[in-house]
Amino acid sequence: MSTLIINNLYAEVEEKEILKGINLEIKGGETHAIMGPNGTGKSTLASVIMGHPKYKITKGEILLDGKNVLKMTVDERSRAGLFLGMQHPSEVPGVTNSDFIKTAVNARLEDGKSVSLFKFIRQLDHAVTDLKMDEDLPHRYLNEGFSGGEKKRNEILQMKMLNPKIAILDEIDSGLDVDALKIVGENVTKMKNDDLGLLLITHYQRLLDYIKADKVHVMMKGKIVKSGGLEIIKRIDTEGYDWIKKELGIEDARVIEEEEQKRFMLGSCATKDALGL
Amino acid sequence: MRSFELSPLKNKEIPSKIQELLTDDLLNYVIIKDGHIIKRELSENFSKIYIDSYENALPDKINVFLDTEFCNDYQDDAYEYNVENVNSGLLIHIPRNIRLEEVIHIFYIQENIDLVSNTRILLEENSELRYFEYLYNETSGSINFVSNSIVKENAHLSYSGISKFNEKSVINITRNNYVFRYGSSKYNIAEVNDGLTDSKTNIYLQEEYATATTKTVAITSKAQEASFTQLIEHNASDTEGFIENYGVSNDESALIFEGVGKINKNMKRSIARQSNKGIVLGNNARLDANPLLLIDEYDVEASHGASIGKIDEEQLYYLMSRGLTLRQSERLIISGFLSPVLRVLSTDTLKANFIQSVENKTQ
Numbered sequence: 001m002s003t004l005i006i007n008n009l010y011a012e013v014e015e016k017e018i019l020k021g022i023n024l025e026i027k028g029g030e031t032h033a034i035m036g037p038n039g040t041g042k043s044t045l046a047s048v049i050m051g052h053p054k055y056k057i058t059k060g061e062i063l064l065d066g067k068n069v070l071k072m073t074v075d076e077r078s079r080a081g082l083f084l085g086m087q088h089p090s091e092v093p094g095v096t097n098s099d100f101i102k103t104a105v106n107a108r109l110e111d112g113k114s115v116s117l118f119k120f121i122r123q124l125d126h127a128v129t130d131l132k133m134d135e136d137l138p139h140r141y142l143n144e145g146f147s148g149g150e151k152k153r154n155e156i157l158q159m160k161m162l163n164p165k166i167a168i169l170d171e172i173d174s175g176l177d178v179d180a181l182k183i184v185g186e187n188v189t190k191m192k193n194d195d196l197g198l199l200l201i202t203h204y205q206r207l208l209d210y211i212k213a214d215k216v217h218v219m220m221k222g223k224i225v226k227s228g229g230l231e232i233i234k235r236i237d238t239e240g241y242d243w244i245k246k247e248l249g250i251e252d253a254r255v256i257e258e259e260e261q262k263r264f265m266l267g268s269c270a271t272k273d274a275l276g277l
Numbered sequence: 278m279r280s281f282e283l284s285p286l287k288n289k290e291i292p293s294k295i296q297e298l299l300t301d302d303l304l305n306y307v308i309i310k311d312g313h314i315i316k317r318e319l320s321e322n323f324s325k326i327y328i329d330s331y332e333n334a335l336p337d338k339i340n341v342f343l344d345t346e347f348c349n350d351y352q353d354d355a356y357e358y359n360v361e362n363v364n365s366g367l368l369i370h371i372p373r374n375i376r377l378e379e380v381i382h383i384f385y386i387q388e389n390i391d392l393v394s395n396t397r398i399l400l401e402e403n404s405e406l407r408y409f410e411y412l413y414n415e416t417s418g419s420i421n422f423v424s425n426s427i428v429k430e431n432a433h434l435s436y437s438g439i440s441k442f443n444e445k446s447v448i449n450i451t452r453n454n455y456v457f458r459y460g461s462s463k464y465n466i467a468e469v470n471d472g473l474t475d476s477k478t479n480i481y482l483q484e485e486y487a488t489a490t491t492k493t494v495a496i497t498s499k500a501q502e503a504s505f506t507q508l509i510e511h512n513a514s515d516t517e518g519f520i521e522n523y524g525v526s527n528d529e530s531a532l533i534f535e536g537v538g539k540i541n542k543n544m545k546r547s548i549a550r551q552s553n554k555g556i557v558l559g560n561n562a563r564l565d566a567n568p569l570l571l572i573d574e575y576d577v578e579a580s581h582g583a584s585i586g587k588i589d590e591e592q593l594y595y596l597m598s599r600g601l602t603l604r605q606s607e608r609l610i611i612s613g614f615l616s617p618v619l620r621v622l623s624t625d626t627l628k629a630n631f632i633q634s635v636e637n638k639t640q
């Protein structure tokens with residue numbers, strides 16, 4: 001059983017502080033849900049755990065079974081058992097889904113070893129069938145031209161193939177229709193076991209109808225401002241977030257507020273222009 | 278073309294690096310070394326076409342090719358030198374209505390002479406040919422390689438190739454192609470030379486409804502300088518030309534793509550499109566794309582785009598987040614990036630050979 005511990009974590013992007021003291025502990029067998037309005041730092045937290053190069057950690061620590069995650073490169077984190085199902089997965093033209101997944105599976109084995117092709121194809125085939133994905137999907141280029149729903153399912157496909165210890169699923173339910181949500185939910189639930197800790201980032205209760213969560217956290221202004229049981233979700237679902245904001249005495253839950261946001265966005269666009277991107 | 282003298286062949290040996298490519302599933306090939314055919318393995322189907330080197334060519338066949346004089350209108354110094362000093366090359370003639378689905382693989386090897394090669398491919402009306410060339414040497418040498426192809430009415434040429442000349446070579450390549458009514462040609466060339474390279478593909482759409490695509494994949498490394506020019510000239514209305522370039526420049530190399538879409542006056546309803554994509558891998562590497570549209574007619578569709586930069590950080594992060602090392606991720610992204618040409622190679626061994634060349638150059 002694995003444990004992920006996040007202690008007093010602060011992180012910034014482009015010199016703007018986004019995470020302002022996160023504390024969280026996830027154990028194998030547990031399922032945590034993080035909710036919160038847009039722009040409150042949920043995806044940033046996920047990216048920081050995975051090691052996205054854009055974010056700078058200014059304070060705090062992340063430990064996986066006592067090991068310092070912040071010292072690891074992105075690929076080391078993955079091989080250590082972390083998995084992030086991304087809100088916006090990249091498209092990689094020319095690289096087939098199955099080549100990519102095979103390389104990822106092999107990367108977990110000892111040097112020089114590789115999975116038997118036959119075994120791999122069977123396993124992939126089963127996972128594709130379980131997720132009711134298109135049969136030709138393994139041969140298509142990684143996420144290229146995938147619909148929103150296909151991309152999300154593809155993230156779960158990878159999770160199934162890689163068997164992580166701690167999996168973070170960032171808005172895995174966005175862009176899924178009811179049927180797809182059910183399939184994804186059931187597949188994730190089937191994967192649940194004492195060796196898998198889950199962190200679900202979502203805006204909707206309906207995901208949690210399919211994947212039971214033990215603990216719910218609400219994020220605002222780059223912090224976890226409330227933690228508790230399923231009763232929190234029920235209330236958010238009917239009343240929204242106003243009652244929490246009121247409790248906290250804030251109007252705007254976002255890390256970067258409106259005026260600031262505009263300036264910030266302009267700034268980053270301007271540099272993009274200058275770089276000719 | 279002047280009649281020419283062949284220098285005698287030193288030996289008939291096939292270099293081991295080429296031998297490795299001659300796997301059981303590589304069907305239909307001809308190996309020509311320093312101007313002499315040293316091996317020829319062609320299926321029964323190829324008896325319907327004519328293919329031979331100049332030394333063996335029948336005079337009446339040579340005349341067929343010489344009748345297409347306009348090929349010689351093309352002018353530049355390297356080309357003129359080629360025509361004056363040719364010492365290698367093949368004549369390939371596909372008669373009317375012959376459609377060959379099998380790919381013919383030609384290995385051009387330079388060993389003991391400076392190579393001045395001139396290959397002529399003539400596709401008569403309603404014929405089809407899939408041609409692949411592998412240009413190769415191991416030591417050093419000056420390479421002047423020309424191919425001229427003529428694609429007559431409703432004929433279709435697929436022309437693919439790998440060019441892999443060594444670091445000490447000075448390489449000049451010109452591929453000219455003339456396409457007639459309803460004809461089409463598709464060029465897919467992988468340039469993995471290590472030497473100084475100047476390569477040009479010139480496609481002339483001579484009659485209505487002719488179409489052409491030229492895809493070039495090029496990788497430069499170390500102190501190499503290489504320039505790749507693609508020209509598609511529209512000399513008739515209702516013609517379509519597509520230029521696609523994919524480049525990777527590593528170390529302190531410099532890679533230049535010049536893509537020219539030229540639509541002359543009155544060539545209405547023609548389409549000229551071009552895209553250039555590049556990854557600059559080396560910190561001191563350069564990669565420039567200069568797309569050019571020369572259009573003297575209003576009623577046309579034309580576009581060009583270029584995206585050149587470092588390897589995409591989000592893609593790298595995504596692959597690494599699944600446990601691939603930085604190096605593995607880069608390799609996968611680059612091989613994916615180059616896949617437009619990789620896909621057309623006929624055997625797994627050829628694909629692996631291409632990927633290996635790419636890896637050697639992108640270390």
Ligand SMILES: Nc1ncnc2c1ncn2[C@@H]1O[C@H](COP(=O)(O)OP(=O)(O)OP(=O)(O)O)[C@@H](O)[C@H]1O
Nearest residue numbers: 013018037038039040041042043044045054255256
């Ligand atoms: N790479 C980045 N570059 C610039 N700004 C960023 C970056 N990542 C996050 N931010 C900013 O940080 C804030 C929090 O963003 P984040 O994506 O973490 O929010 P979120 O809670 O996941 O929102 P949503 O519910 O909309 O997905 C936003 O203001 C966002 O613009």
Ligand SMILES: [Mg+2]
Nearest residue numbers: 042043044087
């Ligand atoms: Mg988010």
